[in-house]
Amino acid sequence: MSLLSVRDLAVARGGLRVIEGLSFSLEKSRALILRGPNGSGKTTLLRSLAGLQPAVDGQIECGADAIAYAGHADGIKPALTVTENLRFWASVFGHSAIDPALDAMNLRELAARPAHALSAGQKRRLGLARLMVTGRPVWLLDEPTVSLDSASVGLFAAMLRSHLGQGGAALIATHIDLGLPEAAVLDLSQYRASPRTPASRPASFNEAFA
Numbered sequence: 001m002s003l004l005s006v007r008d009l010a011v012a013r014g015g016l017r018v019i020e021g022l023s024f025s026l027e028k029s030r031a032l033i034l035r036g037p038n039g040s041g042k043t044t045l046l047r048s049l050a051g052l053q054p055a056v057d058g059q060i061e062c063g064a065d066a067i068a069y070a071g072h073a074d075g076i077k078p079a080l081t082v083t084e085n086l087r088f089w090a091s092v093f094g095h096s097a098i099d100p101a102l103d104a105m106n107l108r109e110l111a112a113r114p115a116h117a118l119s120a121g122q123k124r125r126l127g128l129a130r131l132m133v134t135g136r137p138v139w140l141l142d143e144p145t146v147s148l149d150s151a152s153v154g155l156f157a158a159m160l161r162s163h164l165g166q167g168g169a170a171l172i173a174t175h176i177d178l179g180l181p182e183a184a185v186l187d188l189s190q191y192r193a194s195p196r197t198p199a200s201r202p203a204s205f206n207e208a209f210a
């Protein structure tokens, strides 16, 4: 079953098309790894799929409230503790259990610490734990392992496998090997818009605020 389906998609950044003619489906329990050199449009694609900016052409089909996006910013509230951050996000997404998320990313010992006092890797662990309390099936992940040590990469990979095992799916931009041999790879190089033509945008859309 397809949780996310994309047909003939074109996306743009800075008013220029970056990717065009992209079609793929993301099935239940599957991970798809996004590859491509710097600037090939991985972030732009993920932002478009997450609804942070409009696509300039093509169709995106996905169930309502299916997507959880983890971009370069961790979405963490610095004044709140680790526990309070997870409780906040759980309440936003209508869930209450945060214990599995604390355990998954080894955050128990840091549970009472304000997020502003976490190291970069600890913040990233909290940002990734946030995905679990969304309860959403489709995870869009932009370089999720940045700042993580190898043990934390292992925790993240286990969390991801568990998500896939429960029928979720993930689209992941990453330059490292996550140890998911079953994951398919989507190389964006072949969808590069060439030449990079200007993109028409809805008059109401201002990228400065996206």
Ligand SMILES: Nc1ncnc2c1ncn2[C@@H]1O[C@H](COP(=O)(O)OP(=O)(O)OP(=O)(O)O)[C@@H](O)[C@H]1O
Pocket: 013, 014, 015, 018, 036, 037, 038, 039, 040, 041, 042, 043, 044, 045
């Ligand atoms: N805020 C911005 N304004 C204008 N152009 C941008 C902006 N951010 C990125 N771009 C351009 O859009 C294109 C796609 O960038 P994008 O960040 O999607 O690539 P990426 O594949 O995620 O790269 P990386 O591997 O370096 O993270 C690049 O040419 C980049 O220079």
